[in-house]
Amino acid sequence: MELRHLRYFQAVAEERHFGRAADRLHMAQPPLSQQIRQLEAELGVTLFERTTRRVDLTPAGEAYLVRVRAILRAVDAASEEAQRIGAGLEGRLELGCVGSATYSLLPALARSLREQLPGVEVAFQGEMLTGDQVAALRAGTIDLALMRPPGESADFADLAISTLRQERFLVVLPAAHRLAAAAEVSLGDLRDEDLIVHAGHGRSAMYSAVLGLCRSAGFEPRVGHEVAETSTLVTFVAGGLGVAIVPEPVAALVVEGTVYRPLAGEARIDLVLATRADDDSAALRRAVEVLRSQVAQ
């Protein structure tokens, strides 16, 4: 049995006339009659009651018509769905985001994606550590990671990583802090401060970056507290537990009793985009386009 049989059956059932059905199908009447007979033979059931004056459906044909209509609709629907997925207009993506981009880039991105790819369901997970994102990408838990450069130590050939932008650093200070008066803060100023840092256990790129900054300025930072989330970090600063160095976009997170001051110097940290190198999902490609245009402005 082929779809041809079902299409022909539907035409005859609807026209109740082999000749008209053949016209509708742009074919001659005899081959249509043959194909219907072939279908009936294969089913072992008479679907039509024919006389030279009229064609009627048997009860079995009546029921078969209902099923056949649903099947032919399902065939079309399946094609359309595949086409939409192939075009990246439909699909599902899991997106992981590093803490410092969670409060500025992520909300704007969510809005753009919803607008430009309404058929693509995107699930966001913010406040992820770079190391966890790499693992999650590989495990398939996420498809797209906004993260920090994962370092040079290991092999990341299975990931496609590209820089989105370079972000300056800010120092988060309690509003009443002596350094809050300055237009900018140099690393040296922080030598005797307690630093609030991300709890990383080696997986947090920000922890490593801050440590590196201090060391390049010639001192070992005094770590006051380790926190899991960026929001907690800023809150701790507001509580007077110390100061912190964060990438610029964290300034979107406004907490009463804190001020942001630029960190002196040219230090930058990359925000990178990572995907699985072998992931060719069209929805992913579309989402990456949206993301890049979002970052561009």
Add this chain to the structure above:
Amino acid sequence: MELRHLRYFQAVAEERHFGRAADRLHMAQPPLSQQIRQLEAELGVTLFERTTRRVDLTPAGEAYLVRVRAILRAVDAASEEAQRIGAGLEGRLELGCVGSATYSLLPALARSLREQLPGVEVAFQGEMLTGDQVAALRAGTIDLALMRPPGESADFADLAISTLRQERFLVVLPAAHRLAAAAEVSLGDLRDEDLIVHAGHGRSAMYSAVLGLCRSAGFEPRVGHEVAETSTLVTFVAGGLGVAIVPEPVAALVVEGTVYRPLAGEARIDLVLATRADDDSAALRRAVEVLRSQVAQ
């Protein structure tokens, strides 16, 4: 697109290997590859990610597989349903029954049909008048009528009518009635009795039959009351409102304070089975078989 394409697609998607899929489909690998390419070309979507080492589904292919499985299952289910209906093992029938068979034949028939044709849904309507049954058959409201002979006046060529059995008459009497003492009752005994009859307005075959019986015995019956249902008729007799002549199977209706006595003589009334002559439903044929074997015993 043909079902062939969907079947081939499913095989390759499940085997993840063109060669093995071709084996499973009992065909060579090149035509299978061709058909899959043809399917992809028609959809305008790549369904498989092929290398010489492995075959993987694209996201579109993944979604398509889910749909295709459902479609192929639906095709099989449609065939099976049509076959079951064609064999009369599935379907729906509306059965009309004259009042006098409603209380004896109908319950037994319902049980037999449920047992022997569990897939056939049968809806019963009892206490129908023969004239209404003829109209209901023609209108398609019922498919099968247990009724009385509809007379010779009109044309019933569009109906298939056959006699099921001939039923004797009984007289229903109040238990205290003077005639209740007799072993049987003759028509003449009823000359001065009030008769409870079916309200027919010409459509009740029983009304006509009782009238005919009395006239053949040489008297015009005194009609005490006209009732719509057989159960009401017997209840009225119990209430002392008169006596009644009914076909034998009504005796299944036992009402306190009434007795049934045979009517003297050889008078009989036919119980007939009627269907639309052009109704070739297999479920109907099966149901008629069950009905006949039910009546035979």
Add this chain to the structure above:
DNA sequence: TAAAAATACTCCATAGGTATTTTAT
């Protein structure tokens, strides 16, 4: 280099066409 998909070509089964007959009203 070996396994597997793609390509090249050949063949024949059968879908579909034309001409005609049968059938039922």
Add this chain to the structure above:
DNA sequence: ATAAAATACCTATGGAGTATTTTTA
């Protein structure tokens, strides 16, 4: 008598086979 489905027969498209090449891990 006529409309319409069935039958008979023919044609040619394209599905499937065999042999071979290409690809990539």
